[in-house]
Amino acid sequence: MNENSGGLRVWHIVLLSVILGLLILFYKGLYGNPSFIPPVLVGTPAPRFEAPDLYKKERVTLDQFRGKVVVLNFWSSWCQECKLEHESLQSLNRQYGQNAQFVLLGVDYQDKEDLAKDYLQQYGNNFQHIIDTQGRISIDYGVYGVPETFVIDQSGIIRHKEIGPLVGETYIKFTREVIEPLLKEKS
Amino acid sequence: MIIEIGHLAVIAALVLAILGIIAPLVGIRKEKGVWIEIGRQAVTVNFVLLSIGMAAMIYSYITQDYSVKYVWATSNSKLPFFYKVAGLWGGHEGSLLLWSWILSFYCMAAVWIHWKTQPVVIPYLIAMESLILSGFLLLILFLSNPFERIFPAPSDGRDLNPLLQDPAMVGHPPMLYLGYVGLSIPFCFAMAALFSGRLGEEWIKVTQRWTLLAWMALTTGILMGGYWAYYELGWGGYWGWDPVENAAFMPWLIATAFLHSVMVQETRKMFKVWNLFLIILAFSLSLIGTFLVRSGVLSSVHSFAADPGRGVFILGFLSSMLLLSFGTLIFRSAKLKSLVLMDSMVSRESVFLFNNLFFLVAMITVFIGTLYPLLTEALKLKKVSVGPPYYNAVFMPVALGLIFLMGVGPYISWRKVTRDNLRSHFVIPLLIAGSGLVLSYIGGIHDLYALSGLTVVIFALTSILLDFSKVSRFWARQRKINPFQGFYAAFRQNPRRYAGILTHIGVLVMVVGIIFSTIYQTEKVVVLKPGESVTLNAFRIELIRLYEAVGPNWVAQEGAFNLYENNILISEMRPQKRIYTVTQTPTTETALHQIYMGHVFLTIPEVAPDGSWARVRALYNPLVLWVWYGGGIMVLGGLLNIFRPRRKEVYSFHSSSSPSAAEPISPLPQLSSKRVSPEP
Numbered sequence: 001m002n003e004n005s006g007g008l009r010v011w012h013i014v015l016l017s018v019i020l021g022l023l024i025l026f027y028k029g030l031y032g033n034p035s036f037i038p039p040v041l042v043g044t045p046a047p048r049f050e051a052p053d054l055y056k057k058e059r060v061t062l063d064q065f066r067g068k069v070v071v072l073n074f075w076s077s078w079c080q081e082c083k084l085e086h087e088s089l090q091s092l093n094r095q096y097g098q099n100a101q102f103v104l105l106g107v108d109y110q111d112k113e114d115l116a117k118d119y120l121q122q123y124g125n126n127f128q129h130i131i132d133t134q135g136r137i138s139i140d141y142g143v144y145g146v147p148e149t150f151v152i153d154q155s156g157i158i159r160h161k162e163i164g165p166l167v168g169e170t171y172i173k174f175t176r177e178v179i180e181p182l183l184k185e186k187s
Numbered sequence: 188m189i190i191e192i193g194h195l196a197v198i199a200a201l202v203l204a205i206l207g208i209i210a211p212l213v214g215i216r217k218e219k220g221v222w223i224e225i226g227r228q229a230v231t232v233n234f235v236l237l238s239i240g241m242a243a244m245i246y247s248y249i250t251q252d253y254s255v256k257y258v259w260a261t262s263n264s265k266l267p268f269f270y271k272v273a274g275l276w277g278g279h280e281g282s283l284l285l286w287s288w289i290l291s292f293y294c295m296a297a298v299w300i301h302w303k304t305q306p307v308v309i310p311y312l313i314a315m316e317s318l319i320l321s322g323f324l325l326l327i328l329f330l331s332n333p334f335e336r337i338f339p340a341p342s343d344g345r346d347l348n349p350l351l352q353d354p355a356m357v358g359h360p361p362m363l364y365l366g367y368v369g370l371s372i373p374f375c376f377a378m379a380a381l382f383s384g385r386l387g388e389e390w391i392k393v394t395q396r397w398t399l400l401a402w403m404a405l406t407t408g409i410l411m412g413g414y415w416a417y418y419e420l421g422w423g424g425y426w427g428w429d430p431v432e433n434a435a436f437m438p439w440l441i442a443t444a445f446l447h448s449v450m451v452q453e454t455r456k457m458f459k460v461w462n463l464f465l466i467i468l469a470f471s472l473s474l475i476g477t478f479l480v481r482s483g484v485l486s487s488v489h490s491f492a493a494d495p496g497r498g499v500f501i502l503g504f505l506s507s508m509l510l511l512s513f514g515t516l517i518f519r520s521a522k523l524k525s526l527v528l529m530d531s532m533v534s535r536e537s538v539f540l541f542n543n544l545f546f547l548v549a550m551i552t553v554f555i556g557t558l559y560p561l562l563t564e565a566l567k568l569k570k571v572s573v574g575p576p577y578y579n580a581v582f583m584p585v586a587l588g589l590i591f592l593m594g595v596g597p598y599i600s601w602r603k604v605t606r607d608n609l610r611s612h613f614v615i616p617l618l619i620a621g622s623g624l625v626l627s628y629i630g631g632i633h634d635l636y637a638l639s640g641l642t643v644v645i646f647a648l649t650s651i652l653l654d655f656s657k658v659s660r661f662w663a664r665q666r667k668i669n670p671f672q673g674f675y676a677a678f679r680q681n682p683r684r685y686a687g688i689l690t691h692i693g694v695l696v697m698v699v700g701i702i703f704s705t706i707y708q709t710e711k712v713v714v715l716k717p718g719e720s721v722t723l724n725a726f727r728i729e730l731i732r733l734y735e736a737v738g739p740n741w742v743a744q745e746g747a748f749n750l751y752e753n754n755i756l757i758s759e760m761r762p763q764k765r766i767y768t769v770t771q772t773p774t775t776e777t778a779l780h781q782i783y784m785g786h787v788f789l790t791i792p793e794v795a796p797d798g799s800w801a802r803v804r805a806l807y808n809p810l811v812l813w814v815w816y817g818g819g820i821m822v823l824g825g826l827l828n829i830f831r832p833r834r835k836e837v838y839s840f841h842s843s844s845s846p847s848a849a850e851p852i853s854p855l856p857q858l859s860s861k862r863v864s865p866e867p
Contacts, residue, residue, distance in 0.1 A: 012517045019513055023506050025558065026478065028565040030498040078575050080422040083712045084792055084802070110574050123712065145574075167802070168793050 042161055046070075046152040047140035054108060054116060054129040062156070069182045070152040071104045074138060076111045077119035079146040085165035086123045092166075092175065093127045101154070101183055105130065109138050109146050151178055154185070190255050193243020194334035197284075200236040200291070201324040203229045207317030211310035226313040230298050233320065234291040241288050244275055244333060254340030257281060257333040263346035263769050265740040270352050276360045277347045279481060279497075280333035285361065286477070287323045289368045290316065297372050297397070305393060311379030319371060322504040330497045346740065346769035355415035362408035363435055367473040369401025370438060373445075374470035374512070377463050381515045391449045391462060396829050398449075398466070402442045403825035409435050410818040421775035421790040423710070423806045425814060428578045433557045434476030437550050441469040444546035451539045454601065460520050461543070467512045472550075478505050479557070531603040538596040545585050545592070552581040583636055587643050590698060593691045594647030597684070598654055615653055620646035640702045644695050651688055682831035690824030697817025704785070704811035716800045723805050726787055727751040728760070733798040741767045743776070744794040746801055750780055750787060757782070762789045784816075785809040 050061045062070070073089060075082040089104065096102040106129035108116045113131060120129070132138050141150060151160040160178045162170070207229040214222030244258075248271045253259040261274040261281065275281040294316040302309055327333070373394035380390040412432065413425035426432065445465040451458045478501045531537070556577055598612040623645035624638060632638055655674060662680075663673030678685045713721045720729035729749045736745040743765040750758040760778035767774065780787040786808045793802035 015513055019509050025561055025565055026502050029561045110576050
């Protein structure tokens with residue numbers, strides 16, 4: 001649309017740079033692995049965060065759970081698979097919620113507050129949720145898509161990462177091979 | 188043996204394709220017709236050769252020749268016959284062969300149709316199409332050869348990916364390719380125009396129907412893909428902003444922009460460089476899409492195995508095409524200053540300008556979203572996915588803007604709008620849209636997107652209907668016929684306009700479907716034991732029993748459900764959780780019940796191994812069928828437009844160059860100028 005002359009040079013350069021930039025990006029992309037998700041943080045200290053609770057006005061920090069096993073579940077109201085695992089999460093909390101050593105914390109990711117509340121209203125809720133408004137927590141944890149679940153041990157080290165919904169076999173394995181051993185570790 | 192014949196045919200096709208690049212160029216240089224004639228024959232023979240290649244592949248599928256590696260990889264003796272043929276495009280190698288075959292067909296058709304009327308540009312077209320074809324054939328023969336054998340021959344194949352074992356597999360990929368590849372014809376005409384220096388309106392007129400054809404195929408392909416994803420992937424939506432969906436959507440957006448902006452060049456001789464840019468961009472996006480899908484650069488449900496060697500080749504080819512085409516455009520653009528400037532910011536020209544801007548913004552949005560993971564990886568940022576909220580946030584306003592323009596564009600005058608034009612066309616639609624807004628709100632629609640969406644839809648629709656009634660009455664009076672015949676007369680007078688508006692109506696229907704099926708979708712995910720039920724609006728869904736079911740190449744756990752509406756049994760539904768025996772891949776088979784142009788949608792994503800319970804996902808998607816009905820109307824509009832009767836008058840006023848003569852492109856401005864005078 002730059003037909004009224006004048007700026008011709010500028011759009012030439014912009015167009016060429018966009019094309020070249022893209023080609024370089026594609027070239028680099030060839031040698032990357034799209035499905036490779038950096039083995040973020042398993043075995044390293046969990047990034048600290050402070051975020052508002054979805055319902056109450058208070059701020060929640062990771063530090064306040066020191067000494068507990070923290071299950072951090074990233075979810076969204078627009079995420080289909082989250083709905084599938086939601087029932088499992090609730091039963092996880094029914095099973096371990098009484099244990100003083102266990103905390104299940106939902107992190108609402110790239111979402112709108114009212115949509116998130118509607119979601120919980122609809123599918124039920126028995127655990128605490130925080131909102132990741134700026135996406136900071138998700139970025140710190142390298143969340144690639146939802147649902148993703150992190151397990152942080154009593155001394156604040158990430159011990160496990162689960163990509164995808166916790167349902168069926170995955171859920172059983174998760175409780176048996178991750179949660180149970182961790183809870184036994186220091187008690 | 189047969190497969191070797193196919194292989195040889197494709198090798199020969201490569202040789203001829205290279206000849207097809209050189210011969211016409213030599214012919215132009217030396218001004219010898221015989222060289223150009225050689226190019227022309229090469230194009231025809233190439234289609235025959237590639238057809239032999241395709242036939243050889245299909246033959247190997249039907250005869251279950253698993254010594255052919257590609258057949259082994261994408262077929263199985265237990266596979267239904269249907270899918271044995273469709274297996275050809277079930278993987279990387281075969282899809283490329285199909286791509287090339289379609290390309291050679293299009294090229295042949297274009298050469299046959301335009302040989303006599305476009306003698307100057309056809310040689311360039313042949314050279315350009317042959318260049319694209321040789322790129323693909325090189326890729327096929329050296330890096331992804333479907334004719335390769337394996338020894339010793341396996342006794343049975345690895346089976347076609349179960350997600351692809353669906354009737355839609357027969358139509359969806361070929362349709363998309365018809366669209367992608369179809370864009371190569373206008374692209375090559377544009378390139379030919381650039382090379383030959385014949386940069387007038389000719390190439391636009393010649394390629395208008397070709398672009399429509401490609402657009403229509405692309406639309407159909409995308410719609411089929413949406414419906415396929417809807418029932419096969421089992422998540423209840425038809426659009427997921429998956430990189431591969433986006434790869435098809437981006438050329439569609441630009442092709443749509445192009446179809447609109449060419450009208451400005453035809454009537455007002457403006458946007459010349461812009462149109463060249465758009466069509467080059469549209470085809471480039473097809474190629475980029477192919478690159479993204481075929482090289483495994485992005486992860487997606489559609490991706491096939493990644494192979495960097497292949498990727499480097501496609502990228503090399505893509506780079507040369509991009510640099511050649513955009514480079515030529517930049518080089519030639521100095522010639523293309525248009526003499527006509529915009530007269531007013533409120534005119535049909537400016538509506539087209541905004542239309543194009545919106546489409547471009549939409550495409551850039553999708554582009555950035557799609558490539559974002561690649562960008563973060565290249566810049567060593569942490570990986571973050573781009574979810575639907577990103578797309579929706581940008582897309583919604585753009586879509587609303589485009590629908591609004593639909594109600595304005597066709598009814599506003601060229602050059603400069605008059606107060607009368609505005610008053611006679613837009614006061615009533617605005618009033619009706621306003622009352623529609625109030626009524627919808629009272630009627631219980633409180634979502635902001637839904638409200639604004641419905642309001643602009645009502646505005647656009649009223650504009651269209653108002654205009655229909657005006658022209659019908661005008662022609663009825665003119666010819667003393669009834670208004671229905673009057674409408675037909677109006678259509679006959681300008682079929683292109685009314686076919687286009689039919690497409691707009693399709694879009695409006697689709698938008699209503701999208702609004703209701705996404706915003707007013709209700710959903711429940713519950714665990715049910717036989718005898719238990721879940722309620723969803725007025726529906727109650729009861730699980731009767733769970734049992735095993737067996738198919739030709741799969742076993743499944745199936746649930747029998749009763750569907751009640753207000754406690755009256757209306758249907759039985761049987762969703763499945765299926766396991767394909769050869770690959771051991773699980774799939775979710777959806778059960779759908781169609782009601783009030785919407786769907787009750789049922790899946791069982793998880794079933795207890797002992798069959799004692801199932802996790803049930805139930806959805807009610809109101810008006811979801813409008814999405815495809817609307818799509819159907821869009822395609823119908825496209826068809827009517829392509830096969831519209833030729834009108835003699837079109838040519839008479841196109842040849843005239845004075846801007847005022849451009850007015851009668853639609854009878855409407857003429858009509859409205861008559862209507863401005865007080866009615867008798």
